[in-house]
Amino acid sequence: MIEVLWHGRGGQGAFTAARLLGAAASLADGRHALAFPAFGPERRGAPIRAFTKMADEPVGNRSAIAKADYVVYLDDTLLGEGWDGELKPGGMVLVNSTRTFDDERIVALDADGISSAVLGRPIPNTVFLGALAALCDRVSIEDVEEAIRQYMPAKLHEKNLAIVRKAMEAVVHRPEQAPLPTCHLEQVPLPICHPERAQRVEGSSASATESAPTEPRRPEAHIPMLRTGALDPEKFARSTCFEAGYLTVKNAGWRNMRPVIDAASCTGCLQCYLLCPDGTVFKVGEPAAEGAPVAIDYDFCKGCGVCAKACRFGSITMIPESEADAQPPCHPERSTEGAKSKDPARRQPADQGTQRQESEADAR
Amino acid sequence: MAVNAKNISDDEFFFGHKACAGCGGSLALRAALKVLGPNAVAALPAGCMSAVGFNFPQLAFANNAMITPFAATASVLTGIEAGLRAQGKKPDDCTVVGFAGDGGTADIGLQALSGAIDRNDDVLYICYDNEAYMNTGIQKSSLTPFGAKTTTTPAGSNTRGCLTQKKNLFEIVAAHGIPYAATASIGYLNDFIRKVERARDIRGTRYIHVIAPCPTGWGCGVDETVDIAKDIVDTGLWYLAEYEGEQVSGVPGGRFKLNRDPKEFASVDAYLRRQGRFKALTDEDAAAVEAGRDAKWEAMRRDWRG
Numbered sequence: 323m324i325e326v327l328w329h330g331r332g333g334q335g336a337f338t339a340a341r342l343l344g345a346a347a348s349l350a351d352g353r354h355a356l357a358f359p360a361f362g363p364e365r366r367g368a369p370i371r372a373f374t375k376m377a378d379e380p381v382g383n384r385s386a387i388a389k390a391d392y393v394v395y396l397d398d399t400l401l402g403e404g405w406d407g408e409l410k411p412g413g414m415v416l417v418n419s420t421r422t423f424d425d426e427r428i429v430a431l432d433a434d435g436i437s438s439a440v441l442g443r444p445i446p447n448t449v450f451l452g453a454l455a456a457l458c459d460r461v462s463i464e465d466v467e468e469a470i471r472q473y474m475p476a477k478l479h480e481k482n483l484a485i486v487r488k489a490m491e492a493v494v495h496r497p498e499q500a501p502l503p504t505c506h507l508e509q510v511p512l513p514i515c516h517p518e519r520a521q522r523v524e525g526s527s528a529s530a531t532e533s534a535p536t537e538p539r540r541p542e543a544h545i546p547m548l549r550t551g552a553l554d555p556e557k558f559a560r561s562t563c564f565e566a567g568y569l570t571v572k573n574a575g576w577r578n579m580r581p582v583i584d585a586a587s588c589t590g591c592l593q594c595y596l597l598c599p600d601g602t603v604f605k606v607g608e609p610a611a612e613g614a615p616v617a618i619d620y621d622f623c624k625g626c627g628v629c630a631k632a633c634r635f636g637s638i639t640m641i642p643e644s645e646a647d648a649q650p651p652c653h654p655e656r657s658t659e660g661a662k663s664k665d666p667a668r669r670q671p672a673d674q675g676t677q678r679q680e681s682e683a684d685a686r
Numbered sequence: 687m688a689v690n691a692k693n694i695s696d697d698e699f700f701f702g703h704k705a706c707a708g709c710g711g712s713l714a715l716r717a718a719l720k721v722l723g724p725n726a727v728a729a730l731p732a733g734c735m736s737a738v739g740f741n742f743p744q745l746a747f748a749n750n751a752m753i754t755p756f757a758a759t760a761s762v763l764t765g766i767e768a769g770l771r772a773q774g775k776k777p778d779d780c781t782v783v784g785f786a787g788d789g790g791t792a793d794i795g796l797q798a799l800s801g802a803i804d805r806n807d808d809v810l811y812i813c814y815d816n817e818a819y820m821n822t823g824i825q826k827s828s829l830t831p832f833g834a835k836t837t838t839t840p841a842g843s844n845t846r847g848c849l850t851q852k853k854n855l856f857e858i859v860a861a862h863g864i865p866y867a868a869t870a871s872i873g874y875l876n877d878f879i880r881k882v883e884r885a886r887d888i889r890g891t892r893y894i895h896v897i898a899p900c901p902t903g904w905g906c907g908v909d910e911t912v913d914i915a916k917d918i919v920d921t922g923l924w925y926l927a928e929y930e931g932e933q934v935s936g937v938p939g940g941r942f943k944l945n946r947d948p949k950e951f952a953s954v955d956a957y958l959r960r961q962g963r964f965k966a967l968t969d970e971d972a973a974a975v976e977a978g979r980d981a982k983w984e985a986m987r988r989d990w991r992g
Binding site: 332333362365366367368572573576577591592593595596597598599600601604605622624625626627628630631632640 | 691692694696698700701702703704705706707708709710712713716717738741875876901902907908909910911912913
């Protein structure tokens with residue numbers, strides 16, 4: 323059985339692609355396929371998975387795919403630590419990215435670029451049908467095209483057929499090995515386990531030094547606490563008498579744009595604080611000399627951009643996550659406020675970073 | 687003292703929820719709970735906010751909160767309030783508050799709401815109105831405006847979206863002689879916060895109807911939620927008003943008050959055209975929407991001023 327695991331965000335069409343692939347793989351007599359999605363009550367932008375199983379006999383196993391022949395990432399911010407654990411031996415990763423990766427198992431494809439050129443907006447899902455037709459013997463490009471004709475609305479046929487053709491060519495004629503610059507996977511963000519929020523706060527206050535920019539901390543407020551990254555079943559509610567506001571886990575993986583506050587022009591009008599649908603903008607109790615009076619909790623920010631739009635002083639800009647991650651921890655041009663906006667892991671002084679890694683290891 | 691951005695509680699009582707980025711409904715809940723404080727007890731029927739707030743084993747509410755049957759939001763509020771009082775466990779600053787969507791209020795939960803107002807139970811009912819059943823994938827409710835495309839009112843060559851007009855729920859509620867009712871919009875969040883604060887301090891049944899755009903269902907950008915909620919008020923297609931019942935205003939039959947009376951309206955056409963759901967509307971349809979607005983405002987300006 324050939325198994326394909328799709329990672330995408332709600333709204334990107336991961337399930338549609340999984341279904342079309344299954345349809346393409348089951349057109350011929352005696353060929354079977356099963357496609358299904360896995361998502362919680364989360365919404366648009368949340369990471370979701372979808373699965374396609376292709377075989378010569380009817381597929382009865384409806385359980386999620388743990389190890390796949392092909393793992394597709396419709397959004398490269400979802401490609402994080404532990405990615406190779408999802409691959410069967412000899413398996414391949416296909417990722418929607420303009421970066422290159424120094425691992426031959428990863429094929430990067432500018433699916434946003436390919437789909438934008440045809441559709442006028444980036445809808446990456448069908449690009450990977452063309453890519454899989456090129457890579458996987460199980461499906462031919464003709465089958466993919468037939469599946470598109472049978473399962474997509476007529477008005478979408480022409481453009482999606484063009485997309486799969488272009489994608490197939492892009493894969494067939496891809497450069498042999500990764501040219502520079504190479505992206506090392508250690509730099510890929512989104513760790514899967516997260517240390518406790520409380521620990522993080524303690525850590526940053528304990529070893530805060532005057533010279534190093536430290537993360538602004540939330541004032542002692544009553545909010546649902548992040549007790550642990552991986553929820554311990556011991557802590558689950560077992561009766562109706564359960565402490566309110568007990569558990570939340572972070573939403574940061576939803577974001578591909580990140581709001582960054584420019585402390586110099588921020589007036590502290592608090593409109594961003596007031597209007598954030600997720601309550602992730604918080605007042606900084608005693609801002610540092612050049613710090614902004616508000617800061618953003620990137621563990622929970624979904625990157626909607628309401629704050630940037632609400633800011634009358636243009637103090638909040640939305641920057642792509644990839645750009646934010648690519649910047650070194652203390653970029654000279656960005657000074658204090660820039661450093662402040664980075665991911666906590668990269669923002670902390672070196673000794674603290676080690677401490678955090680240790681606690682992260684403990685959490686696992 | 688009026689609650690504003692500076693003095694509003696730093697506590698977050700609706701946090702870490704799984705709503706879409708830029709969700710208007712979640713902003714309404716967050717703001718309301720920040721005003722009502724830790725002793726508020728919330729009840730939510732089926733709908734977006736219960737789906738994104740209670741993800742076992744996670745819980746995005748810091749105060750007590752529970753899910754009610756779809757039709758029973760107001761009845762459950764009644765029960766919670768009576769139960770807390772009977773057990774002597776109701777603190778002075780405890781507001782029993784319901785958050786229901788437009789479908790859960792105007793369609794499915796209307797009877798229970800009417801009953802609660804009739805009994806004048808001491809509860810606050812907040813309807814966050816995103817103008818369709820968004821949780822189940824955008825189906826028309828009776829608060830969906832004319833011309834909006836939903837999955838049950840599709841726009842195509844034969845039909846151009848929702849054929850009915852938005853139900854006038856605020857006045858239906860007011861017609862019960864409720865102590866306090868108000869309309870609001872998350873685009874004018876300070877006004878909403880003021881109304882929640884006002885409602886908190888009034889006894890008896892209170893009702894607030896807040897417009898909370900849904901970027902997914904309205905077909906607008908995720909960063910436009912607040913802006914579009916402001917736009918709908920500026921165009922006059924929604925209005926900020928209050929109704930004070932006889933108990934509160936002392937006026938027989940109660941009194942309506944228009945909180946915002948713009949001299950000039952923003953463009954209705956621009957408001958409609960910026961949303962994917964109104965894509966199929968013709969210019970005549972847009973003109974009809976505008977004419978409907980003018981008629982409504984003529985009546986409101988005549989009856990609700992002074």
